Amino acid sequence: MSNAPSTSQSPALQHxxxxxxxxxxxxIDARMLGMIAALILIWCVFDIASGILRGNFGGLLGGxxxxxxxxxxxxxxxxxxxxxxxxxxxxxxxxxxxxxVGSMLSLIAVATAVLxxxxxxxxxxxxxxxIWIIAVVVSIALGTAxxxxxxxxxxxxxxxxxxxxxGGLIAYSGLAFLLAKxxxxxxxxxxxxxxxxxxxxxxxxxxWSWLIAVVVCAAIVFAIINGRRQRQRFKFPLRPMWAExxxxxxxxAVVLGVTSVMTSYPWPFKLIENYAKAxxxxxxxxxxxxxxxxxxxxxxxxxxxxxxxxxxTGYSVPVxxxxxxxxxxxxxxxxxxxxxYVYAIGGNPExxxxxxxxxxxxxxxxxxxxxxxxxxxxxxxxxxxxxxTNALGVLSELYVIAAAVIGGTSLAGGVGTIYGAMLGALMMxxxxxxxxxxxxxxAYQNMVVGAVLVLAVWLDQLxxxxxx
Numbered sequence: 001m002s003n004a005p006s007t008s009q010s011p012a013l014q015h016x017x018x019x020x021x022x023x024x025x026x027x028i029d030a031r032m033l034g035m036i037a038a039l040i041l042i043w044c045v046f047d048i049a050s051g052i053l054r055g056n057f058g059g060l061l062g063g064x065x066x067x068x069x070x071x072x073x074x075x076x077x078x079x080x081x082x083x084x085x086x087x088x089x090x091x092x093x094x095x096x097x098x099x100x101v102g103s104m105l106s107l108i109a110v111a112t113a114v115l116x117x118x119x120x121x122x123x124x125x126x127x128x129x130x131i132w133i134i135a136v137v138v139s140i141a142l143g144t145a146x147x148x149x150x151x152x153x154x155x156x157x158x159x160x161x162x163x164x165x166x167g168g169l170i171a172y173s174g175l176a177f178l179l180a181k182x183x184x185x186x187x188x189x190x191x192x193x194x195x196x197x198x199x200x201x202x203x204x205x206x207x208w209s210w211l212i213a214v215v216v217c218a219a220i221v222f223a224i225i226n227g228r229r230q231r232q233r234f235k236f237p238l239r240p241m242w243a244e245x246x247x248x249x250x251x252x253a254v255v256l257g258v259t260s261v262m263t264s265y266p267w268p269f270k271l272i273e274n275y276a277k278a279x280x281x282x283x284x285x286x287x288x289x290x291x292x293x294x295x296x297x298x299x300x301x302x303x304x305x306x307x308x309x310x311x312x313t314g315y316s317v318p319v320x321x322x323x324x325x326x327x328x329x330x331x332x333x334x335x336x337x338x339x340x341y342v343y344a345i346g347g348n349p350e351x352x353x354x355x356x357x358x359x360x361x362x363x364x365x366x367x368x369x370x371x372x373x374x375x376x377x378x379x380x381x382x383x384x385x386x387x388x389t390n391a392l393g394v395l396s397e398l399y400v401i402a403a404a405v406i407g408g409t410s411l412a413g414g415v416g417t418i419y420g421a422m423l424g425a426l427m428m429x430x431x432x433x434x435x436x437x438x439x440x441x442x443a444y445q446n447m448v449v450g451a452v453l454v455l456a457v458w459l460d461q462l463x464x465x466x467x468x
Contacts, residue, residue, distance in 0.1 A: 046434030068264040078429035079322040085403040085421040086329040087370035095413035100168030105393030108378040113185035113388035132192035140375040147371020151364035176390035186387035196384030197316035209314035213259035220251040346413035402453040
């Protein structure tokens with residue numbers, strides 16, 4: 001007996017187009033398809049524009065945007081906003097907002113940097129293995145405390161979240177300035193720097209990257225099989241078998257494609273040269289590279305590495321952290337009672353309270369969770385920069401909110417997905433990186449980002465009206 005949904009009883013379903021039937025059978029979010037199409041279009045436009053501007057026709061469409069180097073850097077750069085956007089989704093879904101995440105990031109990063117440089121290193125010794133552990137724990141704990149403070153003021157003092165976090169935006173930035181004394185606090189612990197993805201030991205390399213990719217592909221197949229069994233167990237409608245196979249193949253293809261890009265970016269020339277000198281590795285001589293293949297440094301010339309002296313980056317630690325946070329937050333939002341309460345409160349706060357949900361305590365917990373995620377992002381930011389300043393998180397709140405809204409989170413509450421916000425963060429960073437690649441001034445970049453945010457809200461309103 002076929003598990004495909006029957007259309008014989010519904011004239012409306014009989015007149016569905018092939019695209020509509022495909023989307024219904026696979027249960028793919030149509031809005032996400034639109035976002036992915038828009039993201040691909042943005043990438044292609046920037047690649048073509050960069051090719052025209054620089055006269056570089058080595059990329060897929062003639063430019064330098066769609067190259068392993070740029071895409072690898074793009075994922076690393078977007079990891080900070082990606083982590084915070086997953087928490088902002090739950091806040092906005094619950095009809096709250098946090099405008100202080102950028103200043104909070106600066107405060108936590110500066111506090112952690114001061115702790116490392118002026119407290120832990122002098123007492124424990126430079127390079128002590130406990131320094132980075134203490135720094136990470138303190139960052140997350142401090143973020144949780146600050147976030148919970150915002151939540152208490154919002155829930156129990158009944159001050160609107162907009163006002164509470166707007167005050168935090170100003171106050172936390174000032175506190176960060178006082179802690180740093182207006183200076184840059186550096187350097188960070190060497191092991192702590194791994195979280196920034198800017199040093200060689202934070203790159204997994206091809207072997208471990210492909211191993212992770214295989215594990216993730218297996219997990220995708222297992223999740224689809226298990227999901228089908230659960231539907232059968234509770235007698236829920238099943239997707240057609242071809243749809244299950246398609247989703248498994250699509251998910252695996254995306255994972256393998258991303259891994260292929262991550263493992264195609266070789267170490268920068270200078271790093272290979274320094275590594276060779278530090279480890280007494282003989283750099284092979286070769287002919288000049290003219291076909292865009294992998295290269296390294298030898299005798300002050302760019303040459304083909306004929307004897308295999310080339311190292312590929314693979315996944316970096318901040319990207320893995322962002323992916324792990326995305327998976328955990330997706331589980332929390334969709335598979336836990338906590339997540340169900342968040343969406344229930346966002347859908348109808350009064351009904352949720354009458355149903356016995358402690359909405360005030362839930363508000364505090366969601367703000368605290370947002371603070372913990374800001375703490376994780378502060379670790380990535382300060383580790384990547386190998387320093388901390390009171391301006392480290394400037395305008396981050398704009399990008400985080402924009403990522404959530406672009407990803408389909410409704411400002412009216414009750415609607416939003418973690419994967420949508422992560423895709424929105426990637427889109428925001430793609431726009432910023434593309435404009436930087438074209439050497440556009442920062443003023444133009446801010447104008448475009450602001451315009452994109454307004455456009456996203458407008459499109460969200462149009463979609464909401466259409467659904468109603």
